[in-house]
Amino acid sequence: MNSKEPQPPKWADRFLSWYCNPKLLEQIQGDVHELFYWRLEEKGPRKAKRSFAWDVIRLFRWSNIKRKSNKTQKLNNIAMFKNYFKIGLRNLWKQRMPSLINGLGLALAIACCLVAYQFSIKDFIVDKFHENKDQIYLVTPVHLIEGTPRYYARTVSDINKLIPENVAGVESIVRYYPGFGGVSANDKEFWQTISFVDPEFFDEFTFPIKLGEKKPLKERGEVVLSESIAEKLFDREYPIGKTVNISIRGIKQDFIISAVMQDRGHETNMSVDIMINYSSMPFLQEMIGASTYTFLSIPNKESVQTVASGLDKLLTLLPEDKAAQYRSIEMVPFIRMMDFGEQLVGTFAWGINYEGILIIGAIALFMLTLATFNYINISTVMAMSRVKEIGVRKVVGSSRLHIVLQFLTENFILCLLSVLMGLALAKGLFLPWFNIVADEYFFFDFSNPRILIFIVSLLTFVTLASGVYPAYIAARMQPTVIFRNAGSKKSKRRLTGVLLTIQLALALITLVNALMFIYTEQHNKRSDWGFERSNRLALANVSNNNFDILRNGIEGISGVETISSSYGGITGLGRFTYVDVNNRSVLMRIAYAQADYAETMGLKLLKGRFLDDEIVEDQSRGIIVNETFLRRTGLDSINSKIAIDSTELVVVGVVKDYFYNGFMSPIAPTIIKIGNGEDYNHLTIKVADGKVAEIEAAVNKVLIDTETTEAVLMPMENILDDYFIDSTRTQNLMIFCASVAIFLAAMGIFGLVSLNIKHNIKRFGIKKVLGAERKHLYKDICKPFALISIIAFIIGGCASVILISPILEMAHSYYPEFNLALILSGILLLLLVMVSTVNTQVRKLVRLNPVDTLRNE
Amino acid sequence: MKGTNIGELEELVLLVIGVLYEGAYGVSVLKEIKEQTGREVNISAIHAVMNRLEDKGFLRSEMGGSSNTRGGRRKRNYYLTSSGRATLDQVRSVREKLYNQLSPSASYNLSV
Numbered sequence: 010m011n012s013k014e015p016q017p018p019k020w021a022d023r024f025l026s027w028y029c030n031p032k033l034l035e036q037i038q039g040d041v042h043e044l045f046y047w048r049l050e051e052k053g054p055r056k057a058k059r060s061f062a063w064d065v066i067r068l069f070r071w072s073n074i075k076r077k078s079n080k081t082q083k084l085n086n087i088a089m090f091k092n093y094f095k096i097g098l099r100n101l102w103k104q105r106m107p108s109l110i111n112g113l114g115l116a117l118a119i120a121c122c123l124v125a126y127q128f129s130i131k132d133f134i135v136d137k138f139h140e141n142k143d144q145i146y147l148v149t150p151v152h153l154i155e156g157t158p159r160y161y162a163r164t165v166s167d168i169n170k171l172i173p174e175n176v177a178g179v180e181s182i183v184r185y186y187p188g189f190g191g192v193s194a195n196d197k198e199f200w201q202t203i204s205f206v207d208p209e210f211f212d213e214f215t216f217p218i219k220l221g222e223k224k225p226l227k228e229r230g231e232v233v234l235s236e237s238i239a240e241k242l243f244d245r246e247y248p249i250g251k252t253v254n255i256s257i258r259g260i261k262q263d264f265i266i267s268a269v270m271q272d273r274g275h276e277t278n279m280s281v282d283i284m285i286n287y288s289s290m291p292f293l294q295e296m297i298g299a300s301t302y303t304f305l306s307i308p309n310k311e312s313v314q315t316v317a318s319g320l321d322k323l324l325t326l327l328p329e330d331k332a333a334q335y336r337s338i339e340m341v342p343f344i345r346m347m348d349f350g351e352q353l354v355g356t357f358a359w360g361i362n363y364e365g366i367l368i369i370g371a372i373a374l375f376m377l378t379l380a381t382f383n384y385i386n387i388s389t390v391m392a393m394s395r396v397k398e399i400g401v402r403k404v405v406g407s408s409r410l411h412i413v414l415q416f417l418t419e420n421f422i423l424c425l426l427s428v429l430m431g432l433a434l435a436k437g438l439f440l441p442w443f444n445i446v447a448d449e450y451f452f453f454d455f456s457n458p459r460i461l462i463f464i465v466s467l468l469t470f471v472t473l474a475s476g477v478y479p480a481y482i483a484a485r486m487q488p489t490v491i492f493r494n495a496g497s498k499k500s501k502r503r504l505t506g507v508l509l510t511i512q513l514a515l516a517l518i519t520l521v522n523a524l525m526f527i528y529t530e531q532h533n534k535r536s537d538w539g540f541e542r543s544n545r546l547a548l549a550n551v552s553n554n555n556f557d558i559l560r561n562g563i564e565g566i567s568g569v570e571t572i573s574s575s576y577g578g579i580t581g582l583g584r585f586t587y588v589d590v591n592n593r594s595v596l597m598r599i600a601y602a603q604a605d606y607a608e609t610m611g612l613k614l615l616k617g618r619f620l621d622d623e624i625v626e627d628q629s630r631g632i633i634v635n636e637t638f639l640r641r642t643g644l645d646s647i648n649s650k651i652a653i654d655s656t657e658l659v660v661v662g663v664v665k666d667y668f669y670n671g672f673m674s675p676i677a678p679t680i681i682k683i684g685n686g687e688d689y690n691h692l693t694i695k696v697a698d699g700k701v702a703e704i705e706a707a708v709n710k711v712l713i714d715t716e717t718t719e720a721v722l723m724p725m726e727n728i729l730d731d732y733f734i735d736s737t738r739t740q741n742l743m744i745f746c747a748s749v750a751i752f753l754a755a756m757g758i759f760g761l762v763s764l765n766i767k768h769n770i771k772r773f774g775i776k777k778v779l780g781a782e783r784k785h786l787y788k789d790i791c792k793p794f795a796l797i798s799i800i801a802f803i804i805g806g807c808a809s810v811i812l813i814s815p816i817l818e819m820a821h822s823y824y825p826e827f828n829l830a831l832i833l834s835g836i837l838l839l840l841l842v843m844v845s846t847v848n849t850q851v852r853k854l855v856r857l858n859p860v861d862t863l864r865n866e
Numbered sequence: 867m868k869g870t871n872i873g874e875l876e877e878l879v880l881l882v883i884g885v886l887y888e889g890a891y892g893v894s895v896l897k898e899i900k901e902q903t904g905r906e907v908n909i910s911a912i913h914a915v916m917n918r919l920e921d922k923g924f925l926r927s928e929m930g931g932s933s934n935t936r937g938g939r940r941k942r943n944y945y946l947t948s949s950g951r952a953t954l955d956q957v958r959s960v961r962e963k964l965y966n967q968l969s970p971s972a973s974y975n976l977s978v
Contacts (some may be wrong), residue, residue, distance in 0.1 A: 036929070039939030040892040040909055046935060047893070067910035072917060 015054040017045045021065040029068075030075040034640055037068060090409075090418060097419030104391055111384050111758040112427045114753050115475070118373075118380035119431025119467060120439045121749070125373030126463055127451045131275045132347060132361040134459075134601045138276060140215045141306065145183075145343035146313075148172075148303040148320065149353060153336045160339070161301035162346075162353040167567035168338060169327050172305070175318035178312030179305045181209045184287065186301040187280040187357065190257040194242045201238065202280040203255065205287050208544045213306050216281060221249040221268035226286045232264035233284045239269045255285065262290055270630045274450035278346075302357070304343060316340070364819065372746055378473075379515060379750055382508040383757040384475040389505060392416065392483045399483050400491035413477075419474030424847065428468045478504065508570070509757060510801045511792075513839070516747075516754040517805030518812060518842065521835040525813050526740040528831065529824040534733065538665025541611025545725035548692040548703060555715050556689060562711040568700045573609040574689035575602035588680070589643040589652040595636065598677040599653075601684025607633055607664060609693045617647035617662035620683060626659070628683055633662040638678040658682070671732025672823040693725075701726075735808040739820045751839065755846045762790055772855055774862035783855050790847060790854075798843070806832045872924070873955060877933040878903070879915045880924060880954055884946045891930070892916070916944055924950030 022038075029037060039063050048057035101108045136142070149160045150168065172182055183206065190203040211224045211233075218225070225233050232253055239248045248266050255264055264285060273281065287293050307316055320338045327335075341349060350360015391768060392399075399412060440451055453460060551559055556574075564572055584601075587594045600606075604620040604627065611727065615636070620627045632651075639645055649660045658680075666676050696704045701724050708722055723730075776785065817824045872880065882898045883890040896912050899905055919925045930943045946954075 035939050036892065036942040037913065038943055040913075041937035043893045043936050044896070044909060047897075064909050067908050068913070070910065070914070072914065181892065 015049060015058070017061045018058050021062040025065045025068065028074050030073055033073055037073065041065060041068070060671060068411045093418040094422065094597075095424045096415070100391075100395075100419060101423060104394075107387050107391055107760045107764055108423060110756045111387050112423055112430060114380040114383045114756050115424065115427035115471065116430035116434055117749055117753065118376040118711045119471070120435035121376040122373045122455075122467060123431065123435040123464075124439045124443050124451075125369045126460070127275075127453065128369050128443070128447075128449075128498075129366045130459070131449075131451070132366070134276060135347060135358070136277050136279070137344065138273070139213070139343075140217070141213050142344050143307075144180075144306055144308050145213055146305045146307060146316070146340040147343055147346060147353075148305060148338065148340050149337045150338050152334060152354075157255060158336050160341070160349070160353050162302060162356040164303040167302055167327060167331055168323055169301070169303055171323050172303075172320075173324060175326060176305075177315055178307055178309065178315045178319070179337065180308050181207075181213065181306045182729055183207045183209050183280065183306065184214050184301045185210065185294075185304065188257065190255055190283075192238075192242070192253060192255055192283060194251065194253040197242055199241075200271045201282050203257065203283045203285065204280050205293050206284055208286055208288075209306075210284070213304065214279075216273065216277070217271045218268050219271045220247075221266070223268075225268035226284065228267075229263055229286055229289045230262075231267040231286060231289070232279075233268045233270060234266055235270055235282045236272045238282050239266070255283070257290065257293070260290065260292065264289070272434070272450070272452075274452050280357075300355070338641040366817070372742075374744075375515065375519075376749055376753070377754045379512055381471065381475050382512050383753055383760070385478050385507050386505050386757060387760040387764065388420070388475065388479040389482055390761065390768075392479045394764075394768060395483070396486060396491045396610045399486055400488040401488075401627045403488040405683060409484040410644065413480040416480035416483055417472065417476045420480070421472045424468055424472040424475065427471070428464060432464070446741055505761075506797055509761070510797050510804070512754050512757055513798060513801030514805035516750040516810065517802060517832075517835055517839055518809045519743070519747040519750040521805075521809040521832050522816060523740075523743040524811050524831045524835055525817060525824075525827070526736075526743045526820070528828065529817060529821055530733070530736050530740050532674045532825040533736070533821070533823065538729065539612065539665055540669075540725075542725040542728070544696050545609075545611070545697055545700060545776065546694040546696060546701060546708065547723055547725055547728055548647070548708065549690075549721045549723075551690050551692065551717060551720045555717060559711065559715050559717060559720075560692060562695060562715060563708055566704060566711070568697045568704050568707075569694055570697055571605060571609050573693045573695075574686070575600060575606050575608040575693065576684050576688045576692045585677070589655075593642075595642055595678065597641075598679045600679065600681045601688060602681055603689075604683055606693065607662075607681055609695050610667075611667040611695075612667055615665055617660070619662055620681070622683075627661065630659050631661045631683070632658045633664055634660050634682040635664055635676065635679040636666045637676050638680065639663060641678040668729070670821070671729045672821050673732055673735065675822045698774065736820065752843055754839075755842050758794065758843055759846050762847055764848055765790070765793075766854060770857075770862045774856070774859035777857070778863070783851070784853055786854050787847075790851060794843070794847075798840075802836050802839075806836070809835075811855045872886075872919075872957065875907070875911070876915055876919060877954070877957055878905075880914065880946065880950055883916075883925065883944050884951070884954065888943075888945075890944045893941075895944075907956060919950070920944070923947060924953055 025038060025041070026034060041061060044064065045057050045061045048060055052060075130259050139145070147162065148164045148168070149162060149165055151158050151160055153159075169184065171180070172179065185207075186205045188201060188203050188205060192199060192201050192203070206226065208227045210226060211218075214758070216322055219236055221233075225231055232255065234242070234248065234253070242248070242253065243251060253264050253266060254261055256262075265842065305316065307313055319341060320340060323338050324332045324335055341353070346353065346356060346358040347361055350356065350358065352360075366848050399544065402412060402415075436453055443449070443717075444451055455461070548559075548563075558573065560572065564568060583798055584599055586599055589595075598708075604622040607614075607619050612633075612662060617633075619631060620631050622628070642649075642651070644660070647660050647662065651658050651660070664681075668676065669674075669679075694704070694708070705722065705724060712722065773781075773786065776789070779790075810827065814827060878899060879895060882902070883897050885902075886894055886898055892909055892912055892943045893924045895916070896907060896909055899907055899912075916925060916927075920927055923946055925944050926947050927942050927944045933942045
C-alpha cells in the first residue's frame, strides 16, 4: 500500500469501529470509506477528511450503536494478557543472553537513579518528620557586622535567661547544644558527638523512640542513645538501665540509659547519637551559656507576632554594653532553616545543595539514557527475530494496538525484573558505597510511600521509554512483506545507529572527563602551592589561655628553627574586610600574624621586603600583599597606601599568590598584617631539615603535658588534605560514571554483535567453509561499527573540549590546561574496550564448526 | 405496527432505489439523489431512511459481494418490494388526483 495516499482520519475510523453495532459495521464502514475516496477525487484530501469525520459523527445514532457490551470479549482480553505474559517469559528465556544484558544495564541505571533520588530528596525532607515542626521557632540574634546585618543561629545565655519572664506566648524553650565527648561502657571507649538538651527536648522534637521511655531526659543522669551507638556499645544486649560513662572536657560522669531511639540517618540535621540533659553536669550550664541553639515552641499561631515583638524588646533589658552588639533579636521557623542555610551564621542546617542535586541528578539521568538506548537497540533487533510471529498475528486479525500491547507487556516483565535487580543493587552495593564516598548516612525506608511512588513511576517511565520504539517497529511490519521474503532482514534501522553513536560519544565524554579529573588532582598535588610544605608543622586551634605556655614549650624543643603565631586558620585564612583603595571599597582577606609569619610559611617575595619587628612603622602600618591584591586594586608598586576604617596602611612587600585554601575557590586579595598578640591561636613551626616526624612527636608530648585537647597538629604537607579528600571524592564519582558509561556501551555493542552473529550464523558458516579467516570475520563484524565509532569519537571529542571545563570549574578553581592527549587516550581506551568486547564474540565464531550451523535445515 | 404512510425523503429514496434497480446501496443512492435532484443528503440520513423503509416492508436487502474500492468490505444491496412499488403508485395517484383539482388561479391569490 502506498503510504503517501491520503487515508481517512484514523481516530474517526476507530471511533466508528468502537461504537458501531458489529452487524452493521461492515456496510457502514464500507460506505463511508467509499465516500471518502470519491470525495478525495472530487474535492481534495482536506475536505474529504473533514466530511469523513462528519459522517462518522452523524452516524453515531441509536440505531447504529452497539448496545450490549460484549462480555466474552473482555474475558478474552484478560486471557490474552495472560498469554502475553507467558510468551514474554518464554521469550526472555529463549533469548537469555541479550535479555540479561538489557536487564543488567537497566538495573545499573535504576540503581543510580535510586541513589540519586535518595540524595536529592534529602535536603527537602530533612527534619520534616517532627509532629510539632510548624510550631517550633529558632531564636536568631541579629548582629551588625561591618555594616550588614547577620543572623546568628546561636543565642547567648544572657538572652535565654530573659525569655521565660519577658516573652509571652511561648509554651516551652528547648535548647540544643551539639558537642563532643568521650563515651565508655562495656570495655569500649570512643569519641562521639554528644548533644546537651533541655528536658523538654523530646516533647517538641519527635524522634522515634525504639526502646525505653517515650519522653526521656526528664531527670538528671539519664542518657539517650541512638540505635547504632547502643549496638556499638552493647551489641545485641538490652541496653535500657545500663550505665554509660561520659567524659566531657576531662570531667567523667556515669549516666543511665533511659531510651534508645531509631537512627534517622539522613533525615535529621541534628546530632542525636548521644543526648543528655543540660543540668546533669553543672559545668555544662556555663559552657553552653556561650552559645546555644534556642528553640521556642509557639503552639498558638496568633501569638507568633506577640512573641516576635517580645523578643525584640529583650534588647532594652540587656546591659547596655551587651545590647550594643545586637541590632535586633528575631526568630525564624524551624522548618525554614534549610532554606536559609548558611545565611544563619553557625547553623547546623547547611541549606539545600542545589549544585549537588543537579550534578547527581544529571549523572543518574545520563545513566538512564544510556541504558535505555542500549535497551532500545537490543530489543529492536530481538523483535526482528520474531517477525513471523507478528505476521501470523496480523493475518489472524490483530490490530497494531494489539501488537504494541503485546510487546509492551513483554517489556514490562523485563523492566520489572530490572527494577527489582536495581533495587537490590542500590541497597546492597551503591548506597553503602555512596555513603562512604559522600560521607552520608542514607538508607531506604520502604515503609514510606514516597519511595514506592518513585519506584512505580520509574518503572512506568522505563517500560514506556524503552518499549515504545521496538513495539512500534514490530507493529508497523506488513504481513505480506514478512511472508514474501521472510529470509532477508535488510531494512535499515537508522535509529539504532544514531543511538549507538550517542552512546559511544557520551561514554567518551565521561571517560575524558574522569581522566581530566584524575589529571587535575595529580597536577594540583604536585604543583607549587605558593608556600613551603617541607620541614614545617602547623598547629591550629589553640585556645587563648594556654597559648603562651604552649608556644614556650615548643620553642624549647631542639630542632625547631622558627615559630610564628597567627590568627585565623593555619594558612592565615583570616577575616574578610572592606578596604578603601583610592576611595574604592574592595573586599579582602586579612591575615593577622607575627612579623616573621610570611618567612616561616615560606611565601615567595616578589617585590619589597618582609615585615620586620624592629621597624616601628611596620607594627602599625606595614602590610604584605599578594599578587591578586595588586590585580584587584590596580595598585602596582610598594609604598602604595590603603585604608581600613580610616587607618592608613602602607604596602611594604608583595608575595606570590599562595593557595591557602586549596584549589577549590579562587584566591582572594590578601593582606598580611602584624596583629594583636592576644588573638593569636595558630602556630607555624619551621623545623630543621628532615626532623618533621621527630618534632611532631615532641610537640604532641607538649600538647599532652599542657592538656591542650582541641588543638590540631599536622605537618604542612597535609595542610590541604581537606581539599584533596573532597577532590578525590569528586574524582571517584567521575571515575564511577565513566566506568558505568563504558560498561553500558560495551554491553550494547556486545548485545548487537551477538544478535548479529546469531541471525547470520548460516552466512558466517558459509564464509568459513569458503575459507574465511579470523581477520575476515573481524572485518565483517566490525564494519557496521566503524563509521559509527568515527562519528561518535569526533562528536565526543569536540563535546568534551566544550563541556569539560565548565564541569571542572564547578569542583576546582584552578586546574591544568585541557590536554589533547587526554582525548586521544580516552579514545584509545574506549577502542580497547570495544575491540575486546567484539573479540569475545569473534573468538566464538572462529571456534565454531560450520558443519553445526549448516547441517540442520 | 409501522404506518404505511411515507415522508418526502422516504419517497425520494424509494424512487431512487427503484430507478437504480440492481445496484442500489448507501453510496449509490446518495450519488443518484445528488445527480438527479442536486440535493446533498448525509449518508447517515440515507441509512436511517433505508432501515425504516425496510422495517415497513417496502425494501428488501441482502449483503452483496466485496469490491476493491471499499477495502474489501461488502455492501448491502437494497431492492424495491412489490408493496414498495404499490406505495409509490399510490402516492403518485393521490398526488395527481389532487393536482388535477388545483384551480388555475390559485397562485394569483397568494401575491395579493
